[in-house]
Amino acid sequence: MSTTISSGPPCPAESVWDAVAAGLLKGDEAVTAMEHASNCAVCAQTLREAIEIFAVEEPVTTNVVSIGVRPRLAPAVRWLGIAAALLVAVGVGYLATTQFRSPEPLTLLSSAYTEHRTLDLRLPGASYGVMQLERGGEARKPTHAVEAELAFRSTLERMPNDPGALHAKGRWAILYGTPDDAIVALTASRDATTGKPDAGLLTELAIAWREKGRRSGQAADSLHAIEFLGQALQLDPTNAAALFNRAVVEDELNLWSPAILDLEKLLTVEPSGAWSEETRKRLVEIRRKV
Amino acid sequence: MAAPSLSELYGDCVRSAGHHPSCDEFFRIFRPALTRVARRVAYQYNSPHQAEDAEQEVNLKLLASGETILKRLPAEPVDALAYFSVVAANAARDFFRALGAAKKGSAVTVSIDTQLSALSASLGVSPDVDKSLIIDRINELLPADRREQIAFRFYYYQGYTAKEIAAIPDFGLSVKRGGKYDLPDYQGSPGAFSQ
Numbered sequence: 001m002s003t004t005i006s007s008g009p010p011c012p013a014e015s016v017w018d019a020v021a022a023g024l025l026k027g028d029e030a031v032t033a034m035e036h037a038s039n040c041a042v043c044a045q046t047l048r049e050a051i052e053i054f055a056v057e058e059p060v061t062t063n064v065v066s067i068g069v070r071p072r073l074a075p076a077v078r079w080l081g082i083a084a085a086l087l088v089a090v091g092v093g094y095l096a097t098t099q100f101r102s103p104e105p106l107t108l109l110s111s112a113y114t115e116h117r118t119l120d121l122r123l124p125g126a127s128y129g130v131m132q133l134e135r136g137g138e139a140r141k142p143t144h145a146v147e148a149e150l151a152f153r154s155t156l157e158r159m160p161n162d163p164g165a166l167h168a169k170g171r172w173a174i175l176y177g178t179p180d181d182a183i184v185a186l187t188a189s190r191d192a193t194t195g196k197p198d199a200g201l202l203t204e205l206a207i208a209w210r211e212k213g214r215r216s217g218q219a220a221d222s223l224h225a226i227e228f229l230g231q232a233l234q235l236d237p238t239n240a241a242a243l244f245n246r247a248v249v250e251d252e253l254n255l256w257s258p259a260i261l262d263l264e265k266l267l268t269v270e271p272s273g274a275w276s277e278e279t280r281k282r283l284v285e286i287r288r289k290v
Numbered sequence: 291m292a293a294p295s296l297s298e299l300y301g302d303c304v305r306s307a308g309h310h311p312s313c314d315e316f317f318r319i320f321r322p323a324l325t326r327v328a329r330r331v332a333y334q335y336n337s338p339h340q341a342e343d344a345e346q347e348v349n350l351k352l353l354a355s356g357e358t359i360l361k362r363l364p365a366e367p368v369d370a371l372a373y374f375s376v377v378a379a380n381a382a383r384d385f386f387r388a389l390g391a392a393k394k395g396s397a398v399t400v401s402i403d404t405q406l407s408a409l410s411a412s413l414g415v416s417p418d419v420d421k422s423l424i425i426d427r428i429n430e431l432l433p434a435d436r437r438e439q440i441a442f443r444f445y446y447y448q449g450y451t452a453k454e455i456a457a458i459p460d461f462g463l464s465v466k467r468g469g470k471y472d473l474p475d476y477q478g479s480p481g482a483f484s485q
Contacts, residue, residue: 014383015376015380018376018379018380019376020458020459020460021457021458021459022372022373022375022376022379022459023368023369023372023459023460024364024369024372024373024376025460026460027460030460031436031437031440031460034437034440034444034458034460035436035439035440037444037448038439038440038443038444038447038448039443039447041448044444044447044448044450045448047458048448048450048454049334049393050379051454051457051458052330052334053327053330053331053334053379054327054372054375054379054457055457194338220452220453220456223451223452224451224452224453227451227453
């Protein structure tokens with residue numbers, strides 16, 4: 001639902017919203033336009049679409065002055081470099097196809113998560129694992145995680161936009177890297193995927209934002225997590241990981257009623273098993289706070 | 291010698307009708323932004339498979355309307371890039387409109403119903419109370435600053451997400467814990483609006 005508060009002045013042209021979203025319109029002119037949009041559902045939607053187009057997720061080089069032509073290497077050095085890179089690529093590719101042919105890196109990372117779970121949130125599709133306290137850079141990397149890293153790196157060397165490998169890179173970064181790296185990789189995977197995004201991928205994007213929020217202390221990051229989990233649940237309303245994770249984030253934001261609703265729904269979706277035990281414990285803890 | 295600016299590269303390219311080496315350099319620099327804009331417009335028109343066609347159309351537009359674009363091109367490099375992006379978005383939209391492609395529905399965002407439900411507890415009103423009453427209550431508590439008022443209206447009236455608001459370049463909005471836009475604190479702390 002969106003709201004039109006008052007009729008006010010006539011709506012500006014679409015190009016004005018482009019100029020606002022692209023940063024061309026500034027100062028009072030921009031504020032006046034935005035004021036109109038904040039009270040006009042039609043213009044708010046047009047502006048939203050413009051934001052969607054112009055939002056810069058990957059940095060765009062504007063410093064043209066600094067862009068020069070790279071000095072050319074001597075041909076022999078260049079070809080030696082290319083040959084070396086090819087050898088490395090072939091070597092890594094051989095390793096990937098022989099040693100790590102199967103299973104897939106995403107599956108390997110799910111196993112690593114279960115085997116040595118250091119994340120309180122649920123990784124989509126992963127089996128239950130007992131929560132351990134070890135976190136961050138000191139966390140031990142299970143063999144599965146190392147195998148997965150080699151596999152997705154190898155794929156990305158050949159196909160930098162491969163959605164599956166980017167997804168695996170994001171999942172790896174959630175577990176063993178940084179939330180920022182995870183967000184970049186998972187967003188790239190989402191953008192490279194044709195058709196609707198996968199609910200599991202959105203759930204992992206939410207995990208990355210929540211982890212980022214925990215580190216930065218910025219509540220807006222947790223809000224992003226809730227947004228992505230909402231999107232995941234729109235695609236798959238009974239997604240157990242998304243329901244569980246949203247309840248955890250809502251609990252952290254003191255939004256206990258929605259957290260309880262999510263956990264109760266989760267128990268109807270997943271009434272038994274190891275995960276349900278943890279769900280019940282969390283439900284009891286949150287009910288105590290209300 | 292300093293490398294030429296994006297505007298200078300474009301000027302050389304236009305004046306040579308696309309035959310100057312500057313054309314390659316201009317498109318090399320602008321291509322990432324151009325591709326992104328074309329891809330996102332194509333997505334809005336439910337036609338991601340035609341993103342490359344739209345990009346080609348933008349290339350042609352940039353060359354065909356060169357003199358007009360040059361007259362309006364801002365001097366600042368950052369603004370020039372923004373201006374080229376706006377031109378690209380317009381050309382891509384024209385392309386899809388000419389094809390008769392229909393725009394898809396609004397993007398998935400946090401709904402205002404969710405926001406208002408969460409807020410109702412903070413404001414001390416029943417979740418089932420008429421939404422207009424909650425909006426009136428928010429209006430009473432709006433901060434004095436014009437931009438802050440806009441941010442509140444975007445968030446609560448139009449269902450914008452914090453990310454969308456923060457993405458507006460001229461807004462100068464920063465969302466940080468304990469700050470004015472620390473919405474969860476408002477939601478979790480009754481009466482926080484009046485503090």
